[in-house]
Amino acid sequence: MNKLDVFKHILFDSSVLVNFDGRRKGVRVPPVLKSEPNAVLAFDFGGEDDLEFDVLGISATLRFNGEDFWCLVPWSAVFAVRREGDGLGKMWPESVPREVWEPKPERRLRLVHSRA
Numbered sequence: 001m002n003k004l005d006v007f008k009h010i011l012f013d014s015s016v017l018v019n020f021d022g023r024r025k026g027v028r029v030p031p032v033l034k035s036e037p038n039a040v041l042a043f044d045f046g047g048e049d050d051l052e053f054d055v056l057g058i059s060a061t062l063r064f065n066g067e068d069f070w071c072l073v074p075w076s077a078v079f080a081v082r083r084e085g086d087g088l089g090k091m092w093p094e095s096v097p098r099e100v101w102e103p104k105p106e107r108r109l110r111l112v113h114s115r116a
Contacts, residue, residue: 006081006090007043007053015044015084018058021097024077026057030064037097041071042084 001009010016022029022039033039041062043051048060050070057074079096082089 001090003075003078003081003092004053004055007058010081010083010089011043011045011053013083015042015047017042017080017082017084017087017089018073018078019080019082019091020073020077021079021095022077023097024074026072026074027077028070028072030069030071032064037099041073 007016007018018041020027020039020041022033022036027034029039029041033041043058043060045051048062051060052058055075057072057076057078059070059072061068061070063069076095078092079100080089080091
């Protein structure tokens with residue numbers, strides 16, 4: 001199944017979580033998500049009045065911190081589509097950004113003594 005088919009199959013059953021690379025060309029999301037290699041949006045068939053999906057991608061007006069924002073996520077940016085709740089869905093490994101696969105370097109904390 002392609003990304004659109006998986007999205008439609010899950011959408012008619014429950015809310016859908018879409019993992020995508022916010023840095024990819026054509027993505028339109030709030031600035032806080034635009035630099036994220038593993039951004040996630042939730043779509044609900046009854047939740048967004050203007051939800052549209054076709055061979056190009058998904059678009060809808062979503063609410064972020066009380067503000068509406070029209071989002072567009074092309075399929076080329078999507079690397080996972082899953083059902084909210086149990087996570088059942090599909091991932092496309094070839095579309096996952098390198099930064100998502102690679103673990104982040106460990107941060108080492110330094111103990112600082114207080115001079116009280």
